[in-house]
Amino acid sequence: xxxxxxxxxxxxxxxxxxxxxxxxxxxxxxxxxxxxxxxxxxxxxxxxxxxxxxxxxxxxxxxxxxxxxxxxxxxxxxxxxxxxxxxxxxxxxxxxxxxxxxxxxxxxxxxxxxxxxxxxxxxxxxxxxxxxxxxxxxxxxxxxxxxxxxxxxxxxxxxxxxxxxxxxxxxxxxxxxxxxxxxxxxxxxxxxxxxxxxxxxxxxxxxxxxxxxxxxxxxxxxxxxxxxxxxxxxxxxxxxxxxxxxxxxxxxxxxxxxxxxxxxxxxxxxxxxxxxxxxxxxxxxxxxxxxxxxxxxxxxxxxxxxxxxxxxxxxxxxxxxxxxxxxxxxxxxxxxxxxxxxxxxxxxxxxxxxxxxxxxxxxxxxxxxxxxxxxxxxxxxxxxxxxxxxxxxxxxxxxxxxxxxxxxxxxxxxxxxxxxxxxxxxxxxxxxxxxxxxxxxxxxxxxxxxxxxxxxxxxxxx
Amino acid sequence: xxxxxxxxxxxxxxxxxxxxxxxxxxxxxxxxxxxxxxxxxxxxxxxxxxxxxxxxxxxxxxxxxxxxxxxxxxxxxxxxxxxxxxxxxxxxxxxxxxxxxxxxxxxxxxxxxxxxxxxxxxxxxxxxxxxxxxxxxxxxxxxxxxxxxxxxxxxxxxxxxxxxxxxxxxxxxxxxxxxxxxxxxxxxxxxxxxxxxxxxxxxxxxxxxxxxxxxxxxxxxxxxxxxxxxxxxxxxxxxxxxxxxxxxxxxxxxxxxxxxxxxxxxxxxxxxxxxxxxxxxxxxxxxxxxxxxxxxxxxxxxxxxxxxxx
Numbered sequence: 001x002x003x004x005x006x007x008x009x010x011x012x013x014x015x016x017x018x019x020x021x022x023x024x025x026x027x028x029x030x031x032x033x034x035x036x037x038x039x040x041x042x043x044x045x046x047x048x049x050x051x052x053x054x055x056x057x058x059x060x061x062x063x064x065x066x067x068x069x070x071x072x073x074x075x076x077x078x079x080x081x082x083x084x085x086x087x088x089x090x091x092x093x094x095x096x097x098x099x100x101x102x103x104x105x106x107x108x109x110x111x112x113x114x115x116x117x118x119x120x121x122x123x124x125x126x127x128x129x130x131x132x133x134x135x136x137x138x139x140x141x142x143x144x145x146x147x148x149x150x151x152x153x154x155x156x157x158x159x160x161x162x163x164x165x166x167x168x169x170x171x172x173x174x175x176x177x178x179x180x181x182x183x184x185x186x187x188x189x190x191x192x193x194x195x196x197x198x199x200x201x202x203x204x205x206x207x208x209x210x211x212x213x214x215x216x217x218x219x220x221x222x223x224x225x226x227x228x229x230x231x232x233x234x235x236x237x238x239x240x241x242x243x244x245x246x247x248x249x250x251x252x253x254x255x256x257x258x259x260x261x262x263x264x265x266x267x268x269x270x271x272x273x274x275x276x277x278x279x280x281x282x283x284x285x286x287x288x289x290x291x292x293x294x295x296x297x298x299x300x301x302x303x304x305x306x307x308x309x310x311x312x313x314x315x316x317x318x319x320x321x322x323x324x325x326x327x328x329x330x331x332x333x334x335x336x337x338x339x340x341x342x343x344x345x346x347x348x349x350x351x352x353x354x355x356x357x358x359x360x361x362x363x364x365x366x367x368x369x370x371x372x373x374x375x376x377x378x379x380x381x382x383x384x385x386x387x388x389x390x391x392x393x394x395x396x397x398x399x400x401x402x403x404x405x406x407x408x409x410x411x412x413x414x415x416x417x418x419x420x421x422x423x424x425x426x427x428x429x430x431x432x433x434x435x436x437x438x439x440x441x442x443x444x445x446x447x448x449x450x451x452x453x454x455x456x457x458x459x460x461x462x
Numbered sequence: 463x464x465x466x467x468x469x470x471x472x473x474x475x476x477x478x479x480x481x482x483x484x485x486x487x488x489x490x491x492x493x494x495x496x497x498x499x500x501x502x503x504x505x506x507x508x509x510x511x512x513x514x515x516x517x518x519x520x521x522x523x524x525x526x527x528x529x530x531x532x533x534x535x536x537x538x539x540x541x542x543x544x545x546x547x548x549x550x551x552x553x554x555x556x557x558x559x560x561x562x563x564x565x566x567x568x569x570x571x572x573x574x575x576x577x578x579x580x581x582x583x584x585x586x587x588x589x590x591x592x593x594x595x596x597x598x599x600x601x602x603x604x605x606x607x608x609x610x611x612x613x614x615x616x617x618x619x620x621x622x623x624x625x626x627x628x629x630x631x632x633x634x635x636x637x638x639x640x641x642x643x644x645x646x647x648x649x650x651x652x653x654x655x656x657x658x659x660x661x662x663x664x665x666x667x668x669x670x671x672x673x674x675x676x677x678x679x680x681x682x683x684x685x686x687x688x689x690x691x692x693x694x695x696x697x698x699x700x701x702x703x704x705x706x707x708x709x710x711x712x713x714x715x716x717x718x719x720x721x722x723x724x725x726x727x728x729x730x731x732x733x734x735x736x737x738x739x740x741x742x743x744x745x746x747x748x749x750x751x752x753x754x755x756x757x758x759x760x761x762x763x764x765x766x767x768x769x770x771x772x
Contacts, residue, residue, distance in 0.1 A: 033471055034471075037471055037474070041474070043516065043539040044519070045517070045518060047539065048540060389539075389540075391474060392540065392541075394516075394540065394541030401540075
């Protein structure tokens with residue numbers, strides 16, 4: 001059911017072209033550094049600061065409303081954070097790889113080759129989110145920290161270890177990328193079996209022309225092995241492929257394709273990883289708590305969430321952590337247990353817990369979309385004014401600095417949110433059905449859990 | 463690539479440094495987090511002082527005390543330009559006129575203006591409460607209070623009986639309404655009047671020391687400067703009254719309570735307004751309000767006790 005978009009020569013050459021990619025990267029890098037600068041040097045007033053407006057309104061809106069639901073890891077493909085580190089690691093921006101790696105190139109430890117660290121880091125960032133999202137200086141510190149960490153890690157570890165194992169954003173983008181109608185896959189696995197060099201994973205400093213092979217119609221480019229430490233031939237899900245197009249360039253057999261496909265294709269088979277299951281709970285719970293803190297009427301809650309370091313904040317943190325890592329998983333476990341007991345299924349409780357957690361991927365994605373629509377539609381007007389006066393210094397670069405704030409389509413916000421949440425529930429139900437069919441357990445208790453969570457979100461948003 | 467990025471980054475800082483010469487940039491913050499910075503500015507007489515004002519938190523505004531120039535709004539994350547020129551040397555107070563928090567009144571700075579001034583400075587005069595030796599921190603209960611609200615309109619009917627000595631500003635300013643009532647009730651010229659009539663006459667006496675414009679100005683000043691703590695209707699229950707209670711252990715003064723209000727002479731109120739500093743968060747308005755504004759405000763305060771005709 002997938003449709004290959006790289007069958008069109010224009011699209012394929014655009015994706016393979018390093019210059020077009022570099023241009024996009026340059027724009028992103030300048031924007032990123034500009035955001036850090038405005039955070040450090042500009043006004044502390046959030047809605048008049050480019051850093052806050054362009055990171056937490058503009059970029060976040062594009063990420064959660066467009067990039068992730070429709071392109072999976074599309075943002076990772078253009079993210080500027082790993083770039084200078086990667087250039088330093090490679091010793092080049094566009095040139096083919098040297099024979100020997102220039103830096104330590106260490107392999108990431110086996111015990112950490114999962115997303116538990118990202119779960120932890122995301123949770124840590126989430127606990128301070130009230131301060132980060134509203135204070136330009138703190139946003140700048142967080143972005144700069146990620147930037148320098150990525151650079152440092154590139155000099156110690158191989159490939160894009162920061163992106164794969166540390167970046168808090170990468171954790172949930174990967175999880176939700178499974179639901180997107182966009183993928184990179186090999187066309188024919190048998191071709192990979194007969195390939196000796198695997199330049200898609202190992203990289204190649206030369207063009208690899210396979211002589212006398214009627215299948216190929218063009219040679220590969222010199223290029224780097226997958227920075228995401230993924231073997232493209234083994235890709236069955238979007239979770240860890242960063243869409244950097246390196247393998248598209250290096251495959252000597254033109255065996256890599258970028259396809260559109262139905263939504264949720266990766267979720268047809270249930271998940272098997274506990275770290276991903278918990279990422280789903282973290283995201284689900286965080287979306288619900290954020291609705292209460294940021295959009296709710298409870299001033300004391302907002303104050304507790306904001307006053308990092310104080311006793312009320314510690315209490316808020318405790319509730320936050322118990323909700324994400326305790327209450328939600330335990331309730332979910334109960335639902336799974338009920339279904340498993342009724343079905344008298346032989347599969348372990350742990351495996352069925354993880355399998356059904358797959359349903360929380362579309363549910364969580366739609367929770368985040370519904371939540372994000374609230375503050376995006378109310379704050380999108382600031383994008384134009386902060387473009388003209390990024391630092392709040394009285395500039396007017398594009399003449400839009402004094403554009404008055406106005407809400408954007410907010411009269412339609414509640415119906416849209418309702419549709420999103422109900423759609424998410426139906427999507428989660430369908431996913432739970434598919435998982436249940438695989439493990440022969442009724443999905444009904446899990447659907448009940450999802451319904452209750454959706455009702456809670458509706459209550460918080462309405 | 464790298465140099466391109468560095469140029470992009472350095473550009474705004476360079477532009478700011480170039481454009482900033484000669485203009486003083488003032489950042490306003492709520493008093494709790496720093497107030498005005500800088501809070502001391504130096505200027506010379508006759509030389510225009512260019513200021514760029516921005517707020518780092520909430521909306522503020524900028525005004526000079528005892529000066530007619532209208533306040534200028536200072537908006538968060540935006541710049542407002544103002545140019546001031548001073549004719550006379552001295553210390554000028556600039557302050558915030560938009561309620562920005564419970565400590566809004568503390569948001570003040572000084573402009574020290576030096577220069578040549580051919581006119582000799584006028585000596586200051588001590589305020590009336592000091593001349594009268596009034597202890598403005600002492601309690602001032604009213605020894606007598608009326609039943610009901612005295613009505614100046616009714617008091618007009620007896621105004622012809624009132625000896626002229628009572629109608630002077632000096633008498634009005636140095637006597638509390640309760641003292642005035644006692645003086646009037648002891649005066650043989652007014653012996654025919656009942657207690658209620660006498661109170662109405664006191665109200666008339668108070669009204670005769672105000673003008674309609676003065677009362678309107680007093681009302682405006684009260685709404686702008688006092689209502690946030692003292693309440694729109696003077697009941698001591700303004701939006702910041704809970705904060706004041708937490709700070710000082712008691713709420714702001716209730717101007718509608720006759721037991722204390724009628725024991726306060728205008729000169730006493732002037733002292734409290736000028737000096738503030740009761741340990742209650744009451745601001746000192748001396749550098750901000752002109753003499754006339756202070757008396758207009760005081761005249762208005764008595765409207766919480768008396769029915770004065772507009």
